[in-house]
Amino acid sequence: MKTLVWVEHDGKTVKDATLAVVTAAAQLGEVHLLVAGQGVDAVAAEAAKIAGVGKVHVADDAAFAHALAENVAPLVVELMGHHDAFLAPATTHGKNIAPRVAALLDVMQISDILSVESEDTFTRPIYAGNAIATVQSKDAKKVITVRGTAFEKAATEGGSGAIEKVASTGGANADGGLSVFKGQEIAKSERPELTSAKIIVSGGRALGSSEQFHALIDPLADKLGAGVGASRAAVDAGYAPNDYQVGQTGKIVAPEVYVAVGISGAIQHLAGMKDSKTIIAINKDEDAPIFQVADLGLVGDLFKILPELTEKL
Amino acid sequence: MKVLVPVKRVLDYNVKPRVKADGTGVDLANVKMSMNPFDEIAVEEAIRLKDKGVTEIVVVSIGEQKSQETLRTALAMGADRAILIVSEEKVEPLGVAKLLKAIVDEEKPDLVILGKQAIDDDNNQTGQMLAGLLGVGQATFASKVDLTATNVTVTREVDGGSETEELSLPAVITVDLRLNEPRYASLPNIMKAKSKPMANKTPADYGVDVTPRLTTLKVVEPPKRSGGVKVADVDELVAKLKAMGVAK
Ligand SMILES: Cc1cc2nc3c(=O)[nH]c(=O)nc-3n(C[C@H](O)[C@H](O)[C@H](O)COP(=O)(O)OP(=O)(O)OC[C@H]3O[C@@H](n4cnc5c(N)ncnc54)[C@H](O)[C@@H]3O)c2cc1C
Ligand SMILES: Cc1cc2nc3c(=O)[nH]c(=O)nc-3n(C[C@H](O)[C@H](O)[C@H](O)COP(=O)(O)OP(=O)(O)OC[C@H]3O[C@@H](n4cnc5c(N)ncnc54)[C@H](O)[C@@H]3O)c2cc1C
Numbered sequence: 001m002k003t004l005v006w007v008e009h010d011g012k013t014v015k016d017a018t019l020a021v022v023t024a025a026a027q028l029g030e031v032h033l034l035v036a037g038q039g040v041d042a043v044a045a046e047a048a049k050i051a052g053v054g055k056v057h058v059a060d061d062a063a064f065a066h067a068l069a070e071n072v073a074p075l076v077v078e079l080m081g082h083h084d085a086f087l088a089p090a091t092t093h094g095k096n097i098a099p100r101v102a103a104l105l106d107v108m109q110i111s112d113i114l115s116v117e118s119e120d121t122f123t124r125p126i127y128a129g130n131a132i133a134t135v136q137s138k139d140a141k142k143v144i145t146v147r148g149t150a151f152e153k154a155a156t157e158g159g160s161g162a163i164e165k166v167a168s169t170g171g172a173n174a175d176g177g178l179s180v181f182k183g184q185e186i187a188k189s190e191r192p193e194l195t196s197a198k199i200i201v202s203g204g205r206a207l208g209s210s211e212q213f214h215a216l217i218d219p220l221a222d223k224l225g226a227g228v229g230a231s232r233a234a235v236d237a238g239y240a241p242n243d244y245q246v247g248q249t250g251k252i253v254a255p256e257v258y259v260a261v262g263i264s265g266a267i268q269h270l271a272g273m274k275d276s277k278t279i280i281a282i283n284k285d286e287d288a289p290i291f292q293v294a295d296l297g298l299v300g301d302l303f304k305i306l307p308e309l310t311e312k313l
Numbered sequence: 314m315k316v317l318v319p320v321k322r323v324l325d326y327n328v329k330p331r332v333k334a335d336g337t338g339v340d341l342a343n344v345k346m347s348m349n350p351f352d353e354i355a356v357e358e359a360i361r362l363k364d365k366g367v368t369e370i371v372v373v374s375i376g377e378q379k380s381q382e383t384l385r386t387a388l389a390m391g392a393d394r395a396i397l398i399v400s401e402e403k404v405e406p407l408g409v410a411k412l413l414k415a416i417v418d419e420e421k422p423d424l425v426i427l428g429k430q431a432i433d434d435d436n437n438q439t440g441q442m443l444a445g446l447l448g449v450g451q452a453t454f455a456s457k458v459d460l461t462a463t464n465v466t467v468t469r470e471v472d473g474g475s476e477t478e479e480l481s482l483p484a485v486i487t488v489d490l491r492l493n494e495p496r497y498a499s500l501p502n503i504m505k506a507k508s509k510p511m512a513n514k515t516p517a518d519y520g521v522d523v524t525p526r527l528t529t530l531k532v533v534e535p536p537k538r539s540g541g542v543k544v545a546d547v548d549e550l551v552a553k554l555k556a557m558g559v560a561k
Contacts, residue, residue: 068478069441070450092471096453099406099438103445108407108526111436121530126434127330131339134530178450179480182466186474195472199559224559232490242456242470242491248432249490251472257559267329274538278557280550286543295541298550308547313560 001029001119004057004083006076008093009035009043011065016196017089019050019153021146025087026052026154027116028142033057033161034079036072038065044163051154053161060165063174066181067093071174073100079166080105085142090252091195094145102143109143110135114150128248128271148195149254149275187241194246197227199257202246202273205233206262206284206302213239216306217261223313229253229273231263247272262302265290282306314462315369316359317422318392319413320352322376322383323433336531339433348383351428353390353495354488358458359426360391361493365460369393371420375404375412381511388506389498395511400523404516406434408523410442415519417447422483424465429454429487440487450480454489 003025008015018033025031031052035044036059044058057079063071076097080086086101088094090112102109113122114132121136122144194200201221207213213234221228230240232247246253248271258276263269265281265288273279274293281294284301291297298305324330325345333340348356359370372387373396374380384395398412417425430437444451452467456475459466466479470489498506516523544550554560 066476069453070444073445092454092469095437096441096451099441100445100451102438103407103410103442106407108405109436109438109442110527111438125535126532127324127339128432128435129535130330131332131532132535133532135527136530137527139526177481178448179452179478179484182477182479184471184474184476193473236491241474243473248435249430257557268326274535279538280554291543292540293538296550296553297541297543298547299543305547309550312547312551313554 001084002082003028003031003085003087004076004079005031005033006086006088006094006097007033007035007043007047008089008091009037009040011037011040012042014043014046014050016153016193017091017094017148019156020148020151021087021089022050022052022154023151024113024116024144024146025085028085028119030054032083034059034076036064036067036075038062048161048163049157049159050161051158053159056161056163057166058163061174067097068179068181069097069100070176070178072097073104074176075166075174076101077104080141085144087144087146090145090147098143098145105141105143107139107141107143108137109145110137111145112147113144114147128267129274130267147252149252187243191221192225192227194227194229194244194251194253197253197255199224199226199259200229200253200255201226201259201261202229202231202263203234203240203261204231204263205237207234207239210239216302220259220306220310223310231269260290260294261306263290264288265293314366314424315371315420315422316362316367317417317420317425318352318355318359318370318372318387319409319425319427319439320356320372320374320383320387321349321428321431322346322374322380323349323431326350326432332532332534336533338529338532346379348386349428349431351430351488351490354490354492355426355428356387356390356392357493357495358488362458362460366462371396371422373398373413373416375400375409377401384511385506386498388509389503390496391502394509396514397511398514398516400516402523403525404523405525405527406436406438406442407526408516408521409439410446411521412516412519412523413443414446415521424460424482425485427485427487429489440485444485447483447485450484452478452480452484453487455486456489456491458486458492
């Protein structure tokens with residue numbers, strides 16, 4: 001089976017999420033990558049070095065600069081003429097593009113896979129991870145999004161994929177003009193990205209304000225070299241930006257250590273972090289559901305505990 | 314201007330899903346069902362756009378006969394008319410998208426607003442598929458919507474922050490949690506909703522083949538995590554963290 005993996009990148013480097021997708025694709029067969037963007041020679045060169053990669057298709061065009069699904073999907077459909085499976089990470093960009101590709105190919109997508117059981121059978125979470133379904137696809141071609149935390153990351157060195165320019169990117173027609181990219185606000189942070197952080201400290205509604213969130217959570221995270229996350233309640237209340245949200249409808253994380261501070265442990269939150277290796281919970285309510293999944297729990301007032309903990313580490 | 318809002322009946326988000334002992338799925342017998350929370354937000358947004366030139370809101374649901382309750386809820390919130398496509402069989406997002414395309418061809422809405430995902434299957438596909446089938450622009454995970462007579466500007470929640478896109482109409486939008494706070498229907502509006510029109514259809518009426526492409530072989534519970542130990546104080550926590558190598 002020949003697979004095509006959509007490479008997520010920021011125009012400069014390959015995003016980590018791509019590496020887990022390569023691992024999933026390798027379990028299906030030969031791995032080809034698609035690097036679509038504008039001025040992406042460096043990204044293509046980096047992608048070609050990923051272990052196990054056979055070929056890197058490069059589509060360099062202004063129309064692909066912002067990964068607009070309207071422009072990328074037809075390109076993928078064209079390449080799928082000689083590939084059997086299309087895989088993308090289950091990130092916001094991957095989730096935006098893949099279903100459009102699936103519809104154009106008349107294929108039912110398999111979302112957010114956790115494992116490859118065979119060429120046509122996969123497991124995937126449903127009901128916020130409260131159930132795991134094994135599904136078999138009858139479609140001739142497969143369209144798949146991959147949960148990054150469920151697969152090892154492929155090595156970034158050791159591969160020697162052949163770089164090949166995509167002959168026809170539609171030229172002037174690559175931009176279908178259905179949507180226009182107007183701008184973005186991407187938070188700049190020195191901290192590790194949530195989806196690749198080894199340690200995450202997350203704050204909940206109990207933090208009470210944006211000032212207290214940053215005054216208490218940030219120093220602890222800095223001490224541990226951790227990424228910072230939040231519950232939906234904390235994000236909705238404006239204590240933390242939206243891309244901090246961990247959960248069913250936010251980010252799915254599985255760090256070595258997840259520290260939940262003042263988070264009750266609603267199923268929608270657990271859906272995003274319960275595969276963490278070690279979970280530590282700090283909550284003043286000893287019956288809070290978070291303690292049912294925590295390896296280490298400390299019952300008490302976070303406003304006393306956090307300063308003391310940060311100081312003693 | 315006309316807006317189409319597809320709404321799905323799902324297990325209420327407060328109910329803990331239970332996997333059936335025979336491994337065929339999640340037990341939906343005698344449990345509370347509600348409108349998918351994202352779809353409430355989609356309905357709310359459509360209603361708010363009535364100040365921006367929207368004159369008619371059509372809601373549609375595909376599912377068992379009882380999905381009419383979900384449609385009545387949307388009508389009570391402020392939608393004008395409903396279409397129920399009854400299917401007692403499983404309809405996958407691809408099938409749902411094809412049915413929605415048929416409705417769009419007939420109704421010619423300027424905008425389709427969907428939830429970004431349904432909280433049962435968590436597929437996050439239907440809106441993108443519909444936009445692909447229609448060949449129109451898509452703005453997923455919307456946290457802000459600005460509508461004019463000819464186009465719509467949408468701020469989208471993406472990994473790392475937000476993005477803004479402008480789409481020409483007609484277009485498809487899927488909504489994220491922070492777009493708005495959906496209203497509760499008032500009692501008078503619930504009464505009024507009972508007399509709003511609801512069309513009863515089947516997939517066959519639209520000539521759409523909704524045969525599933527995926528077969529669910531089995532559904533199991535995820536591995537259980539058991540609670541661990543409680544520590545007495547910060548000193549003990551620090552000692553454990555050091556033992557684990559997390560802290561020096
Ligand atoms: C469709 C849908 C999708 C959702 N998606 C997500 C999602 O992706 N992520 C998510 O997180 N949520 C999500 N939610 C929301 C979820 O249901 C909960 O409402 C949310 O997780 C609660 O956040 P919290 O734990 O911070 O707040 P709360 O539930 O209010 O918990 C606060 C906790 O802090 C403790 N506390 C209070 N004061 C102190 C103190 N001084 N010291 C120590 N502890 C203290 C309390 O005992 C309590 O346990 C979703 C909900 C819906 C309906
Ligand atoms: C009676 C019945 C039983 C089912 N049992 C199972 C089962 O046991 N296991 C299983 O895996 N699947 C089952 N399904 C199928 C499941 O409902 C479909 O996969 C679903 O329609 C699409 O997946 P999703 O909602 O996750 O799509 P998403 O792409 O996540 O949905 C996004 C948005 O699309 C719109 N939308 C989606 N579906 C509908 C709809 N039906 N009507 C109106 N708008 C919609 C909503 O706006 C929603 O917010 C069943 C369906 C029915 C009718």
